[in-house]
Amino acid sequence: MSAFRFVRGPVLPAEHLAPLQDPSCGGYLSFEGWVRDHNEGRAVHRLEYEAYESLGLKEGERILGEAGVRYGIEHAACVHALGSLELGEMAVWVGVSSHHRDAAFAACRYIIDEVKHRVPIWKKEHYADGDSGWVNCEACASAATQTPPASATGPGRT
């Protein structure tokens, strides 16, 4: 009933729609995440995604299952791209079908928010100036608020 998947390269939603099509459903809603040409004031040239796939698939399925229980939707799916993506290409797609639209809107929002926070996927931005960096990582590295496990703060760490 639900399906979380990784694909190499951009997501093509038409390939993943069939399980959502159901004559009892009057509403279908999708969210598409596209590769944007900027982040935090820097011009982005392309992105690279990497995932810890075996855990990512489990966590993704858990999120889809939670959305089903919370919102009573009929079908939900999410597909996330891996590898190199160009500007404008689709990095993530969420599709939900349901008897009525309200549940579909809420579930779609829930799924994309939880996927971004919980599924072990990493994004490396390649900037127009030739530099590159892992999103949420390099930025944290310079912050003073680092919170590793207590025993992990050994010599040589900042």
Next chain:
Amino acid sequence: MKTIRIEYFAALREHTGLTSEEISTDAPTVDALYAELDQRHGFPAMGQLKVAVNDEFSDWQAELADGDSVVFIPPVAGG
């Protein structure tokens, strides 16, 4: 001694130059293992790390068993 397999992703993969390694260790817990590997690799500070043992999220205090597979999870950034 236990044999533990560690897989590296994203910033940790690039930092260590490894996708995985197998080590023999007496580390009793996941956080002791992290501290031991940090001595060896000098992991970069990267905010709130999570950890998985045998493909499930785990506590840092979880006890390690021979043959366990461990992944340290840098802050995620899907979507």
